[in-house]
Amino acid sequence: MFTAIEATGVRELDARPTPDGGLLAPLDRPLLGWTREPHGWCRGETCLPAFRAAAAETPQGVDVAAFAELVGRVAVIDQAERAVAFADGTGPLAGGLTAGHAPDFALDGVSLAGLRGRKVAIVFWASWCGCRYDLPAWQERHDELEPHGLTVLSVSLDRTADDARPWIAEAHAAARAPHPAVIDTEGLVAELYNVINVPTVVWVDEEGRIARPQDTQTATDLFRSMNGLDSAKSGEALRRWALDGDAGLDAEQVRRHLRVPTPEESRARAHARLAAWLAREGRAEAARRHLEAAAALAPHDVAIRRGLMPLTGEDPFGDAYFALREELERSGIPLYRPLPVKE
Structure with missing residues (x-):
């Protein structure tokens, strides 16, 4: 067997x-x-x-x-x-991932199909990313725009649920209406939406179509000096979409910007899934071998490479992460991939 x-x-x-x-x-x-x-x-x-x-x-x-x-x-x-x-x-x-269809998923009692008829901003984050500090601000956007037909749905990419839960609890603590939050320990949703780093946000319209594909967005300017992202602009874009239905991209632009997984990325995810299981089973050497294989296939996939650091005994905020940043910068691989924001 x-x-x-x-x-x-x-x-x-x-x-x-x-x-x-x-x-x-x-x-x-x-x-x-x-x-x-x-x-x-x-x-x-x-x-x-x-x-x-x-x-x-x-x-x-x-x-x-x-x-x-x-x-x-x-x-x-x-x-x-x-x-x-x-x-x-x-x-x-x-x-497959297409602009005309946002893949459905059900996790932790929440399903995307269950939100049909509302606009949904799927916010991918993780405790191993500074974007964890943005979760309360995403909750504030949910509180503001939920009455106007928009739901913020956060998806943690943590491989261990206990790592994500305190940050979700903090975001929910002062919420008027706690936003739906799920923890994607097996990489199911990240795989469906080809998420290669966090923070990443995907907008899904009332009919289940992708209105804005994988976009690097923040809800605070806490790390603006590192990522160069303007949270005010992304927040205003979200309000414009919720209130006026203007996503800032037409159907052709959505199709053009949508990042569909390559065969190499798919194989990298299988290696990562095996690496995560082996690490949890205490087979560290075998886990590292598959993590290296994933990195060779998809060196740009920070969600895999940084996301598995806690399971392999490395600090995702320490030397291993900064070595990864330096490697990607030398190779000309961007850490953040923001889409155009309409002024």
């Missing part, structure tokens, strides 16, 4: 290793939620035709990595640790 790690949880996978580093799973058992039928592999009403699935099948079983790719997933296998991690990939069965 192998351990399968997905954004939705951890379970056992009946599979056996192959000499080339792969895995073979039984043909007569479900795999990734898909079941083999006479006409192909099906999940609900969606089916992968048998002639396509044949590319992943052998008389001995189904190739786990090949099958994952066929159904829009990415698999990273560690035979030595008897574990395999999955992340969203590309292709027609992957769903």
